[in-house]
Amino acid sequence: MPHPVHSCVPSHSLGLRGWSKPWSDDAGGACVEAKKLPDGSVALRQSTDPDGPALVLTAREIAGFLASVKAGEADFLL
Numbered sequence: 640m641p642h643p644v645h646s647c648v649p650s651h652s653l654g655l656r657g658w659s660k661p662w663s664d665d666a667g668g669a670c671v672e673a674k675k676l677p678d679g680s681v682a683l684r685q686s687t688d689p690d691g692p693a694l695v696l697t698a699r700e701i702a703g704f705l706a707s708v709k710a711g712e713a714d715f716l717l
Contacts, residue, residue: 660672
């Protein structure tokens, strides 16, 4: 079984392909990029810093995060 990927790994260590921009701002092009990893976890990185660190969430964590956002529980961040 492969070793789990941990947060704050350099984004480039997760591979160059497979990153997408599901979230984007309206001014300036600063986007969050996401990549689904082979174990089902999801890596997130800042598009303006593709060699910077990646935040890695388990499948359960990303599902909970997305459900909370859809329910409006993150609206206070705006």
